[in-house]
Amino acid sequence: MLKELQEKYGYIFEKELIEEINQVGTFKEVTEGMLLMDIGQYIRSMPLLISGAIKILREDEEGDELLLYYLEPGDTCAMTLTCCMGSAKSEIRAIAETDTQLIMVPVQKMEEWTGKYRNWRNFVFESYHTRLMEMLETIDSIAFMNMDQRLLKYLKEKTRIGKEDMINATHQQIAYDLHTSRVVVSRLLKSLEKKGMIELHRNSIKIIALEV
Amino acid sequence: MLKELQEKYGYIFEKELIEEINQVGTFKEVTEGMLLMDIGQYIRSMPLLISGAIKILREDEEGDELLLYYLEPGDTCAMTLTCCMGSAKSEIRAIAETDTQLIMVPVQKMEEWTGKYRNWRNFVFESYHTRLMEMLETIDSIAFMNMDQRLLKYLKEKTRIGKEDMINATHQQIAYDLHTSRVVVSRLLKSLEKKGMIELHRNSIKIIALEV
DNA sequence: AGCTTGCAGTAACTTTGGTTACAAAGTCTT
DNA sequence: AAGACTTTGTAACCAAAGTTACTGCAAGCT
Numbered sequence A, B: 001m002l003k004e005l006q007e008k009y010g011y012i013f014e015k016e017l018i019e020e021i022n023q024v025g026t027f028k029e030v031t032e033g034m035l036l037m038d039i040g041q042y043i044r045s046m047p048l049l050i051s052g053a054i055k056i057l058r059e060d061e062e063g064d065e066l067l068l069y070y071l072e073p074g075d076t077c078a079m080t081l082t083c084c085m086g087s088a089k090s091e092i093r094a095i096a097e098t099d100t101q102l103i104m105v106p107v108q109k110m111e112e113w114t115g116k117y118r119n120w121r122n123f124v125f126e127s128y129h130t131r132l133m134e135m136l137e138t139i140d141s142i143a144f145m146n147m148d149q150r151l152l153k154y155l156k157e158k159t160r161i162g163k164e165d166m167i168n169a170t171h172q173q174i175a176y177d178l179h180t181s182r183v184v185v186s187r188l189l190k191s192l193e194k195k196g197m198i199e200l201h202r203n204s205i206k207i208i209a210l211e212v
Numbered sequence C: 001a002g003c004t005t006g007c008a009g010t011a012a013c014t015t016t017g018g019t020t021a022c023a024a025a026g027t028c029t030t
Numbered sequence D: 001a002a003g004a005c006t007t008t009g010t011a012a013c014c015a016a017a018g019t020t021a022c023t024g025c026a027a028g029c030t
Helices: A001-009 A015-024 A076-083 A108-116 A118-144 A147-160 A171-180 A182-194 B002-009 B013-023 B079-085 B108-116 B116-144 B147-162 B171-178 B182-194
Strands: A026-030 A035-037 A045-051 A054-058 A067-072 A094-095 A100-106 A166-168 A198-201 A204-207 B027-028 B033-036 B045-051 B055-059 B065-071 B091-096 B100-106 B166-168 B198-201 B204-206
Touching: A001 A100, A015 A100, A026 B055, A045 A076, A045 B002, A054 B116, A067 A118, A067 A147, A067 B116, A067 B171, A076 A118, A076 B065, A076 B116, A076 B147, A094 A166, A094 B108, A100 A108, A108 A182, A108 B116, A118 B065, A118 B079, A118 B108, A118 B116, A147 A166, A147 A171, A147 A182, A147 A204, A147 B002, A171 A182, A182 A198, A182 B065, B002 B013, B002 B045, B013 B100, B013 B108, B065 B116, B065 B147, B065 B171, B065 B182, B065 B198, B100 B108, B108 B182, B116 B147, B147 B171, B147 B182, B147 B204, B171 B182
Parallel strands: none
Antiparallel strands: A026 A100, A035 A094, A045 A100, A054 A067, A054 A094, A166 A204, A198 A204, B027 B100, B033 B091, B045 B100, B055 B065, B055 B091, B166 B204, B198 B204
């Protein structure tokens, strides 16, 4: 674990902090699709991403979902950071988008470290900042963009995260993430295919050219 | 200024911090409708609210607006807090919702204080937390709710902030906040009036009973 | 092979909300 | 009081996206 820690976080954290994380943290590997955290669940530790990606979802009372953003290596979950104050229950759901390696740090350490390590403090602030910015982007998408543009953005993002020009997902799964219906996704995907931007297959979408 | 400071922040901050704020901060009074911060503007100081309320808006490239949330006494602007890192430009617009008193603190002090004062640190974390939660609520609204429900929520919120059962605003202004058109707002308001929940007047809306 | 199940394509229809257009009423100015 | 401007009400229409329903197809199973 120390090796991965140094590789991904060595340049942001001071030596002693890396040491401490190495001592109290536990290494964890999760496979694609695994549920890492659900709404209403108690938060006991915070994740530091080493590799892979985690998608963060919001859900309403009726069970309708919406993708908020992805966590990537070097990220942590800002939601977790707030567990020390107020409610300790999660407001979001976290699912492994790809196979993912992460280090879990008990939340008790967090407050201690924010006083002790300047770099940790900055890391936490920066996490909050990126998360706020990503929430803003999500708001921009759903408030100002039409479904076809949102779908396009979703495909781009997913290709970036997946690191290949093939997206493995059914139309229904995409519909859940965008909080729309399967029929609408099929319709819009078909029109993208007609424009030559993608190629549709069963359970997968081949990306040809998404830009312009 | 010291009096207001002690009154509103005395129970969260330690004496020395209050002292420091008193020394470096400047007291400011703004009247309803005043623009406090615009998108793209540089952030040089952070506000601590004493009284009144500030509304925070997001805007897209075409100039379409959307109300994000309100800042109230005891709040600060989490967006400002991130100025130390990354871009120092504002991503949002801030307009005084009512006459407002606030204390402006130069941003340079922020980093210094997060190391020095534990209560300041917690205050900053808590601000981030509330802001994230409010962003989540905004997302819930625009993603999961219909316009009639959003309007109802808006009216409730605005009555709470304004502290009276009268809302002074034109349908056009409400339409801007909700990012919809004037005609739609008029339509929905009229149907609320028919249900006996509100009373419509020129430039104002009288609230009768918004709850069920 | 025949059967079942899940995925995708498509048509027809409904709903929500955005757009255009115009009238009526209130407010302000001169 | 006349005219200009703002605000609101309303009708008629349009577009985006959600819904229902049915089809064909691919994959897996017995």
